[in-house]
Amino acid sequence: MSLDALYQEIILDHYRRPHHAGLREPYDAETRHVNPTCGDEITLRVHLSGTTAGDTVADVSYDAEGCSISQASVSVMSDLVIGKPVADAMTLHDEFLTLMQGRGAVEPDEDTLEDAVAFAGVAKFPARIKCALLGWMAWKDAVAQATRAPMSKEETA
Amino acid sequence: MSLDALYQEIILDHYRRPHHAGLREPYDAETRHVNPTCGDEITLRVHLSGTTAGDTVADVSYDAEGCSISQASVSVMSDLVIGKPVADAMTLHDEFLTLMQGRGAVEPDEDTLEDAVAFAGVAKFPARIKCALLGWMAWKDAVAQATRAPMSKEETA
Amino acid sequence: MTTGMIAATVGYDVERVRADFPILARRLADDRPLVYLDSANTSQKPEQVLRALDEHYRWRNSNVGRAVHQLGDAATADYEAARATVATFVGATDPAEVVFTKNASESLNLVAGVLAWADGARRVGPGDEVVITEMEHHSNIVPWQLLCERTGATLRWFGLTDEGRLDLSGVDALITERTKVVSVAWVSNMLGTVNPVADIARRAHEVGALVVVDGSQAVPQLPVDVAGTGADFVAFTGHKMVGPTGIGVLWGRRELLEELPPFLGGGSMIETVRMEGSTWAPPPAKYEAGTPPIAEAIGLGAAADYLSGLGMAAVAAHEHAITAYTLEGLRSISGVSVLGPTEAVDRGGAVSFVVDGVHPHDVSQVLDSYGVAVRAGHHCAKPAHRRFGVQSSTRASAYLYTTKTEIDTLVDGIHRVRKYFKVA
Amino acid sequence: MTTGMIAATVGYDVERVRADFPILARRLADDRPLVYLDSANTSQKPEQVLRALDEHYRWRNSNVGRAVHQLGDAATADYEAARATVATFVGATDPAEVVFTKNASESLNLVAGVLAWADGARRVGPGDEVVITEMEHHSNIVPWQLLCERTGATLRWFGLTDEGRLDLSGVDALITERTKVVSVAWVSNMLGTVNPVADIARRAHEVGALVVVDGSQAVPQLPVDVAGTGADFVAFTGHKMVGPTGIGVLWGRRELLEELPPFLGGGSMIETVRMEGSTWAPPPAKYEAGTPPIAEAIGLGAAADYLSGLGMAAVAAHEHAITAYTLEGLRSISGVSVLGPTEAVDRGGAVSFVVDGVHPHDVSQVLDSYGVAVRAGHHCAKPAHRRFGVQSSTRASAYLYTTKTEIDTLVDGIHRVRKYFKVA
Ligand SMILES: Cc1ncc(COP(=O)(O)O)c(C=O)c1O
Numbered sequence A, B: 001m002s003l004d005a006l007y008q009e010i011i012l013d014h015y016r017r018p019h020h021a022g023l024r025e026p027y028d029a030e031t032r033h034v035n036p037t038c039g040d041e042i043t044l045r046v047h048l049s050g051t052t053a054g055d056t057v058a059d060v061s062y063d064a065e066g067c068s069i070s071q072a073s074v075s076v077m078s079d080l081v082i083g084k085p086v087a088d089a090m091t092l093h094d095e096f097l098t099l100m101q102g103r104g105a106v107e108p109d110e111d112t113l114e115d116a117v118a119f120a121g122v123a124k125f126p127a128r129i130k131c132a133l134l135g136w137m138a139w140k141d142a143v144a145q146a147t148r149a150p151m152s153k154e155e156t157a
Numbered sequence C, D: 001m002t003t004g005m006i007a008a009t010v011g012y013d014v015e016r017v018r019a020d021f022p023i024l025a026r027r028l029a030d031d032r033p034l035v036y037l038d039s040a041n042t043s044q045k046p047e048q049v050l051r052a053l054d055e056h057y058r059w060r061n062s063n064v065g066r067a068v069h070q071l072g073d074a075a076t077a078d079y080e081a082a083r084a085t086v087a088t089f090v091g092a093t094d095p096a097e098v099v100f101t102k103n104a105s106e107s108l109n110l111v112a113g114v115l116a117w118a119d120g121a122r123r124v125g126p127g128d129e130v131v132i133t134e135m136e137h138h139s140n141i142v143p144w145q146l147l148c149e150r151t152g153a154t155l156r157w158f159g160l161t162d163e164g165r166l167d168l169s170g171v172d173a174l175i176t177e178r179t180k181v182v183s184v185a186w187v188s189n190m191l192g193t194v195n196p197v198a199d200i201a202r203r204a205h206e207v208g209a210l211v212v213v214d215g216s217q218a219v220p221q222l223p224v225d226v227a228g229t230g231a232d233f234v235a236f237t238g239h240k241m242v243g244p245t246g247i248g249v250l251w252g253r254r255e256l257l258e259e260l261p262p263f264l265g266g267g268s269m270i271e272t273v274r275m276e277g278s279t280w281a282p283p284p285a286k287y288e289a290g291t292p293p294i295a296e297a298i299g300l301g302a303a304a305d306y307l308s309g310l311g312m313a314a315v316a317a318h319e320h321a322i323t324a325y326t327l328e329g330l331r332s333i334s335g336v337s338v339l340g341p342t343e344a345v346d347r348g349g350a351v352s353f354v355v356d357g358v359h360p361h362d363v364s365q366v367l368d369s370y371g372v373a374v375r376a377g378h379h380c381a382k383p384a385h386r387r388f389g390v391q392s393s394t395r396a397s398a399y400l401y402t403t404k405t406e407i408d409t410l411v412d413g414i415h416r417v418r419k420y421f422k423v424a
């Protein structure tokens, strides 16, 4: 079991110097996710620009406590999704999920996943998959809330 | 596993023609016991003569539904205890209990247990021990109630 | 019996099946071969299941879902694979809908237990009604009695016809707007009756009641599609389906497992714990407090694989044929009457009967001396016995390893019983 | 450590013990030998236990307490013999006080569960208080939270000292006339602390409270006398004491088991069942609804026999020596701090620690690559972690098969962890 397959240099770099860390204003939704097994937690905020279907991810900020994998993953994710249309970012989420659940048999696409391809090795360490997904789950949940919120405002209006 | 060791002729005789069956007046206490495993039931009455420590078992009557072993056992028991001082009957109860729990290694005393020695073989059939004891348990419980009743009357008097 | 079922028996080689079950080679007292006809009580286990258990402990034993090490990964993977196997086996599309419990009784108590504490409309309280049937196993009676006693709800039940079927004539009076839960055995463990659970579920859902199906005798015997029953919950138990003891299943619709409150609290069922209060993990973890029966779940997975290998249609066809043969054999003895359907139509493999003049304990004792293992007593179905005016009965229950020769031995044994007790 | 305990180690041959555990011969990835230091999570199983399980299924499998046949007699005898063995093992004089459950979590939920429905003074309701501690396993927190939430009672708890011991300074303010239950871990699974349960029980009984002891970590490690603790209930679990999964124990005082209402309802726990209402069998049957974990109980009996064969004084002495050696080893590494007592005094075998600058997941991942299996996370003790300002830790837990060489491998591994993550 090669440790280096798991701990790619990119991952350790992001872990030591995480991008976009710290909670920031403005934001449309904030979520808090926990990994029940180890207690790792993340509070994550999403800010979308615009309020219609064509939304873009304007900012992602977070406060996370966790292992190298979960910390690096949320850092890489922020890099990836900030500035992207929500729909494209969601496709990346799905792609990353597929990669993680692929037991190491899925070939990641470096063009779309960029630094996140470094997590391909995590798929071979089942106990760590949840770590790599924690930030993505929190992000997906926050986006769902952010896009639901205005809709329900419209509904009640 | 010899069936005849279990079903002694005496047992089958008592089973076919149980002694003292049917509920009778007068009685001092009535109990109802159930064998939870098979549902067999017995309602048993005890009448003691006298109200002091030197009580005698004046009558035992019962209404029982059950297998050959349980039916024969209560019949034999009634024969044994009716007319005996309660203390002596209780000694017989203890002796019978020891015999049943002895896994077939206890040598029964024919002088005291009389027909009940026929149940010696039951001890080798663990599932049937409860059958043989059902009547005795109901009797012991009834005697306890009958002797407790006057005492508590005295206490409250 | 449908043509499909007949076809399925053609390839069924009962002797090959028997070779998988080590205990069937056992000799009893007086060197008699074991004739095991107590499978509705618990089934025997094939080599494949024993090996799965043993290999787990020998090579991969670890706690699950908690540890970051190779053994932990292996055990967790095996445990979750077993969940997926069991889900597929009963036609559940989502493994998260399969909760591992210790037995069917816990599964049923789980549902009854949480309904006392549910929020909103699901909560059972005064004025509400719970509907069961008179043919239920005690494990599908007592949990509802406790729930009703403790919450002030009322327990009602379907009665039985003389043939041992549900008397559905009063269904509209029984299942009403007040009904919160309907809980019914799919296959009776005493009468053998197969109940029309899908019909009952449909009626119950019309009034908004939850539908619980006790599948303890159905899952071992029939091809099962839990969702197809229309039920909200289906309970079953490992030890009756060639699996180990110590493991049961509650299949439940995911929304309900998400919505209802927890049952047992503790490790593994939490999201987070503070002294001031806790939140719960999503199902199935939410209902699996503490270290689960890990080896047992893996053993149950192996059991499901074993049954799938034989094919449940083939198992059902074999069971059906043997049951018909048993009913026929019993009919041939005078002074013997069967409780429950006397023809093998909509009927499972449990055959309960009474021998005039001989108590069931004595029947089974004599049969045992010939190596024939049957059950005597109330089979945890006292109300059904009372319905038929008896306190107890003798039950012969065949399974996928039972041969016609064994049934012949049973029939022959009953003749001997009658002679021994001089009622022949 | 007393002289008696030192003496006991003299005859202890850990290599001979290891030979009984097949899994310890296992090689992991890169052909590394398994260094299993996750025994507080679950223990490994000796050949003797595996054989007991296998032989039960192969030769004597049957349901218990229900059948009148030779297999039923055999299985029932084995099951009840296991109960007697377990009773003796923990110093209980009456086997009827030993209730078999599925795990310690169920045992604890059982007690908490029935107190919501008890008659009279035992019932927990508004205004009543339940006292636990901040070092409890989630399985001894959540059941009481649920009980309190559902009945309107109040949960209170002992805090911890910086050394990881119970802060008993406020005992008189905490255990008062309002206290209905005090539930405490005998040995902490995270901090390793051994608590003065007898003292706490005495104080609790003065105010008439029930005393529940979570013995999950104590029974595997220490010579135990349940009655001697003064407790009313002691919960423990089979899989941590070289027994199978799927089996736990609740020891309880007989009067209480008789007096309290049932927990799970169903087969085997009844005296009689009518549709209109039921009555209960005496304990322990009253608390064993449905088919119990039969093979698992028999396996647990074999486990208790195995431990008795080694002698629990010897097991405790070995555990103590290894724990002291582990603490010493960890002290030798800079940047490592132990949570809980740092000396092996009144201390069990679980040693949780943090490595500055490296998350426990990463610590255990690197250790795993050297074959060392430890646990990383909150070990189902989130409040205790929060008390010490951390979210998680790494835990090494030795057991009767652990060698000093294995601890050396652990210590060496932690050095490598620090190098790998560049914090050394
Ligand atoms: C102190 C303590 N209590 C309770 C438990 C729960 O035991 P189980 O998981 O077997 O229910 C454990 C172990 O997980 C424990 O260490």
Ligand SMILES: Cc1ncc(COP(=O)(O)O)c(C=O)c1O
Residues within 6 Å of the ligand: C040, C041, C103, C104, C105, C106, C137, C139, C140, C185, C187, C188, C189, C214, C216, C217, C237, C238, C239, C248, C380, D267, D289, D290, D291, D292
């Ligand atoms: C119909 C039915 N329901 C429930 C049960 C209870 O199953 P278990 O004893 O495994 O809990 C049984 C078997 O005992 C059964 O036959």
